[in-house]
Amino acid sequence: MIRFELVTxxxxxxxxxxxxxxxxxxxxxxxxxxxxxxxxxxxxxGVISVRHKESDHDDHMExxxxxxxxxxxxxxxxxxxxDEADKDSEINxxxxxKAYEQAQKLRAEAKSQLELDKAQSMIDRSAVRLHVASLKRxxxx
Numbered sequence: 001m002i003r004f005e006l007v008t009x010x011x012x013x014x015x016x017x018x019x020x021x022x023x024x025x026x027x028x029x030x031x032x033x034x035x036x037x038x039x040x041x042x043x044x045x046g047v048i049s050v051r052h053k054e055s056d057h058d059d060h061m062e063x064x065x066x067x068x069x070x071x072x073x074x075x076x077x078x079x080x081x082x083d084e085a086d087k088d089s090e091i092n093x094x095x096x097x098k099a100y101e102q103a104q105k106l107r108a109e110a111k112s113q114l115e116l117d118k119a120q121s122m123i124d125r126s127a128v129r130l131h132v133a134s135l136k137r138x139x140x141x
Contacts (some may be wrong), residue, residue, distance in 0.1 A: 002034050003077045006051060006064060006085055013085050014064070014120055020051040021078050022061075023071055032078050039073040043080055045124050063088040065132040067125050086129060093133035098127035 006014040016030050021032045048064040059078025069082030103122035110116040 001076075002032065003034070005077065005079045006048065007079065007081050008084050009120070010084075010103040013087070014050070018050050018052050018053070020055045022047075022051075023078075024026065024048070024066075024068075025071065032073055034076055035075050036076075036078075038075075039071065040098070041071045042100070043069045043071045043082060045128055047128060047135070048080065061130045061136050064140040065091065065125075065128040067121075086132065088132050088136040091129050091133045091136070093130065093136075094125055096133050100130055 001017040003080045004014060004016060004018045005012060019033070023032060023041075023044065024044045025041045026044055029046070037103070039092075043066060045066065045068045048066055050064075052060070052062070052065055064085045064087055066082045066085045067078050068079075069080060070078045072081075095122060100123065103119055103126050103137075107123060109121035
């Protein structure tokens with residue numbers, strides 16, 4: 001087992017012993033298991049997935065939407081520091097879709113690079129939240 005700690009600006013979001021963590025990095029998604037080599041990396045916007053027990057099927061994994069942050073792996077502990085993380089059960093798919101559509105509208109209406117960058121950041125955040133919501137919906141059928 002490996003200790004996984006997901007820490008946001010609001011405090012610890014998750015802290016448990018788990019079997020596997022799948023993390024988004026600039027090089028793609030990586031899986032972290034017991035005795036993983038030490039690592040420090042950027043966490044890119046994406047989905048963090050947690051398999052609690054080795055026997056858990058993919059549809060029993062827990063998912064978090066995140067906008068990126070920092071990953072540290074050492075001594076069978078994975079610590080991910082992010083501004084915010086939304087657990088799959090906390091995401092309302094209809095609200096996430098509405099936010100995504102609004103962000104797309106803001107991007108289309110952007111009149112400066114700053115407005116464009118802000119809108120794109122909102123699109124990226126909403127897209128990850130929508131993806132996590134769809135994972136939750138698919139796995140709870």
